[in-house]
Amino acid sequence: MDRQRTILRTALLGLLVLALTAGSVAAQVTGEIVINQTRQQGTHRSSGALLMYTPDPIQPGSSVSHWDTSATPNLLMEPAINPDLGFLDLDITPGLMSDIGWPLTGDPGAPGPVEFNIFPLDPPGVGFSDPTPFAGANGNDATTLGGARVNLIEAVLGAWGSSLASDAPVDVLVTWQPLPCVAGAGAVLAAAGPLYAFFDDQGAFPFNNTWYSAALAEALVGQDLTGAPADNGGDIIVFINSAIDDECLGAGTGYYYGIDGNQPPNQIDLAPVVLHELGHGLGFSSFTDDETGQELQGHPTVYDRFLRDEKLGMTWPEMTDRQRQISATDFRDLTWVGAEANALAAPYLAFGMPELQVTAPAEVAGAYEIGTAVFGGPIPAGGLAGQIACMIDAPDLPAAGGLTERTILDGCSAAENPADLAGRIALIDRGGCAFVDKARHAQEAGAIGAIIVNNSGDSPPGLGGTDPDVTIPVVSVGASDGSRIREAACPSQAASLHDRFQVTVRWNRQRPGLPADMGNGHGVQITNNTAWFYFARPDNPQLLVKIVNGCGLENPAWWVLSGGVTNQEVWITVEDTANGVSKTYHNPAGVPFRTTLDTQAFQTCP
């Protein structure tokens, strides 16, 4: 039985290969994988403004309250706190703080360095007064654990105080508590944020009707606004996981309290963690909900006023909730337009951003963000130019079975079209096998490079793996970008039913405030008379089209039947190749797909 199924699947997939390769023409797509030496790492490909981090909608992580991870050298306020950060180095962060309104210590007429009031929330013997003997660490000569913590947080606050100026002290509530931690798995290290936000419509702050974090608001008005912590006041709260010091992550693990940034591999440098989290508490943060796009009480955060989506051409306060929601995951199109941060970044960030620059055809020409691989050859200094060709491999069966996984564009077996790939850059879908296997198959077919199209998100993944035999450069592109390129580079994917009727699907996705998103449906033939279609992703079937031979009935005709699970605008065109007659069925945008039952579609029997 299993063998029969296998044969059936193989036959069906073989039909799919035929449908994809026969009678269809792909455009010549030319492009170049380059290290763009005129673009600084961490900046937008066209505007040059600093990029903000946008989590992938499929694989969420972090938030827009961070710099993009492409910035080099690594920045303090990136989502991941990297070990190569300069110790207690605020890098370009003061520029952003200045943009949102913080006076800086070097500014003419600025008040003195901000003072800090630390309010330990823990009882005696805990946290900052923990009497556990401390052996000492570089730059930290405390004799107790509590003393080491005091020294460390003073050093961290000193870094912020050397940059920010205010007449109003910042009240920082700190508590050391056992927070979530599982040995060998992971832990919460720390958490921080402002306790209050303020807004005014009478000119107290640079922007009216705009939320400011408490410490920043107080700096702008020069006085305390929250009241005493004992009265439920305070500006910033910081939680630090005390369990880390109890080796909760495993034997030998713990926080590193040295004040030099040279932590051993099994320890976690606490100073940059707290430095980073305090940055959020001091104002490096949006109060707008990333996931819904809703502003806090219907008003923007001052941070939002400097967030601009380059694709939408708007700042966050100019957008609708839906647009902000989309912008929050708009990969490498969300920028910081504050002048001070960008001025600091200009001499700070390294030049040389990897890109895919498509030069033709015009409809897909442009610069695309790419991910790079840890295997394969480097991107040549002069770039890797060539035609981008769709790699089609043997109809291998998907590992998990089922017809929802396309298996002939994934490069998981030897290329069926080596003549198309020789001397060209292979375009391959992600999924089904290791990145290195895809790359090796492309290389064996003569490809000079490979581009892997993400199947689960609009960000181009970094590509892991090891294979010394792979020597061609390999990069990735996001799903939407890859879909556009694939539309042009790969044969059109009509379904051929009854070996006579060519069924093509065109879709048009309209989203309020966003550019139109159009493409061809991809046909997957199920039987000789039926095919299903997906639009952008093979794991998301949208339509089923069936052509029934009604020639033997009372009113002889070929019937066209269709059903769908979409409300996008769709055109289904069926062409009878026997005589060139065609018919198009249209489903309007925003309308649940209307079933087609056209029993007089083609009166061209037999």
Next chain:
Amino acid sequence: MFDEHSARRIVRGLGAAALVAVCLGIVAFGATPAQAAEPAGSAPTTLSNGVIIHWNPVNRQYEAPSAAEAAQLFAELQRQLAGEVAARAGLTSGPVSVERMDNGMMRARLPLSMLNLSVVRMRPDGSFAGLCSQEPSAAAFLEAPQAPAPAGTLEER
């Protein structure tokens, strides 16, 4: 002329004064913890770069702000870390209380669910992959079998 009416007024006046005194006492008493924030004789720390830090005495009352909410937040993360897929209701949309102050400004008490959290996952080689995020992304990072380390590379496919 001192008469019964005058006596009543004096008694009333004394009563009012006593009431005022009691109220003042309450106000003064209420202000005491705030004054304790600057303990007498406790000199602030002046760092080498001139930044001044004031250390305030431990006061258990400070635990009051949103302690229950914090407990809920971290308890939720603990469940996520343990691999359970638990309901996250209430964490991402915690209540925000807004009030107008005497000076006309609006003041919002922010929920702890808006905190940024630094979390780490241990890689198989014992090194750490870190992420700073708000809930629920932080929890998703903790529970993900292959944590999407933003700066790193996806594993194999």
